Amino acid sequence: MKKHDQDFMKRQNRLTVFEIIKNQPPISRASIAKQTGMSATTISRIVGELTEQGYILESEQVSAGLGRKSTLLGLIDASVLSIGIELDRHKISVGVVDLQGKAVCSEVHGHFPDERFETTMMRIGKIVGDLLRKGGIDPARVVGIGVGLPGIVNNETGIVVFSVQMGWKNVRLAELLKDLTGFEVAVDNELKVKALAEHLKGSAIGSNRTALIGFGNGVGSSLIIDGEIYRGDMNSAGEIGHTTIDPNGMLCECGKAGCLQTYVNISSLLLEASKIRQVHTIEELFEAKKAGERWAVHLVDRALMYMSITVNNIVCMYNPDSVILSGELVDKFPDIYEEVKELCSTTLVWEPLRESYRFLRSELNEQGVLIGSGLLAQTRFFTLE
Ligand SMILES: [Zn+2]
Incomplete structure (x- = not known):
């Protein structure tokens, strides 16, 4: 297997284990091995890495039959935070989203349809900084920003190809917002992230x-x-x-x-x-x-x-x-x-x-896009890391 294929596999395995612990806590290493078909050694290595990075909480030992004990694993919800942003013709919603897709704090600001793109980005940069400060949130825990907006968006390059509602054509949103905030930025169409949020945390x-x-x-x-x-x-x-x-x-x-x-x-x-x-x-x-x-x-x-x-x-x-x-x-x-x-x-x-x-x-109503964007940024982080 080529080196970069191996790296890819490793990242995928890590993400799979992470997702299982996130979605089925508390869970034992043995159940993860059973569900994924990965070896006990691989699971232990991945869990070890995740623990070292401060994501995992080991909970009480329970009896697993015949006096054997096993440690259960869960995630520390606030160990990974992301910023979710919804852009609309008339408003900008910004929030901090935790691992469980909960908006820890959020704010809604106005947006003027004829505001210049660069001005909007600068305002968002400031809103993000202020929100983290006000919420007493350690920026080191923030793994990235996700932005959802109406229109055609190249989700790989973070370029907004065309958005009638925002009045934007071919604007390099991810690049500029990353320059302004220092965070990685993922951009997507609003309904795509909204569906993702409802699928992961809402009605579906x-x-x-x-x-x-x-x-x-x-x-x-x-x-x-x-x-x-x-x-x-x-x-x-x-x-x-x-x-x-x-x-x-x-x-x-x-x-x-x-x-x-x-x-x-x-x-x-x-x-x-x-x-x-x-x-x-x-x-x-x-x-x-x-x-x-x-x-x-x-x-x-x-x-x-x-x-x-x-x-x-x-x-x-x-x-x-x-x-x-x-x-x-x-x-x-x-x-x-x-x-x-x-x-x-x-x-x-x-x-x-x-x-x-x-x-x-x-179920998530007006917070759906914000939460979905935040979750998108988290998924991006774990896939690329
Ligand atoms: Zn038409």
């Missing part, structure tokens, strides 16, 4: 094929298959907002006609509503619907139908075991979740598949 624990659909300022989806984010060739798998629903439909900001998002995203709904009367927020539109104003009822009902059609298309295409509805529209209006669920289970999902998946709502 135990699912092997998770589909997450986000309805908000944009429309998108992401897929976790056997624990891995499905990325496609350009890390843009799941950009369903621009799937064509009606070639004769409304014009989309992308230049095509009849894209899915023109029927369901917040700005399209407001634009359509304004043909009847000036509506400034999505809340006003839903109030008009509640009051029974015909145009509003029509607009919202049509959006609900297209959301359900989206679920059907995803279910037919990927046959997931879980579908999570998320995003600003679903978070703000719990009725949307119930109504889409009802439409899917009664009519709009193809009948043979109606019972094939769990219909879930996001």
Whole structure:
């Protein structure tokens, strides 16, 4: 075996052992060996290294039959921390995430859509520094920064290829933020890290094929298959907002006609509503619907139908075991979740598949992207270390 293949194997083994201790504490060395098929010597070496680096807590000895004792292993949650960041058109959320995916502390700051990229990065650098200081957190324990944002992101280079919401094109986010903070930076699409967070720590624990659909300022989806984010060739798998629903439909900001998002995203709904009367927020539109104003009822009902059609298309295409509805529209209006669920289970999902998946709502809600980004930074650290 070549030297770098050996190194790769060693890192993979180390990560596997680490993940098992993280997910099944307290656990004995023998059970880890049994689950992984690695030799007792390999397990002992890896556990030794991890203990030396301050990650592992050995707990009480218990009887393992016939008077034999075995030591159980667990992780020290605060031994690895990362910074999770969610970027959105209007806000920047920054938090410190521990090994269990808990946000130890977090803050939300405003973002101005026309702020220069460099200015935003400098502000984030300062927010991170201040947060660590205020939280009394030792920067040496922070293994990296993860950033989740809407748009097409090259997750390997950390370059944001294209983000309409942020107004960025080909910006070297990871590089600049690393220069400003000194931390390694991982960048990814927001829905991909959100699905990862729900899969690891939220509503889809135990699912092997998770589909997450986000309805908000944009429309998108992401897929976790056997624990891995499905990325496609350009890390843009799941950009369903621009799937064509009606070639004769409304014009989309992308230049095509009849894209899915023109029927369901917040700005399209407001634009359509304004043909009847000036509506400034999505809340006003839903109030008009509640009051029974015909145009509003029509607009919202049509959006609900297209959301359900989206679920059907995803279910037919990927046959997931879980579908999570998320995003600003679903978070703000719990009725949307119930109504889409009802439409899917009664009519709009193809009948043979109606019972094939769990219909879930996001459990981590507005912290999902922040937590997922933090977990991404941790995974990156353990894979590369
Ligand atoms: Zn489009």
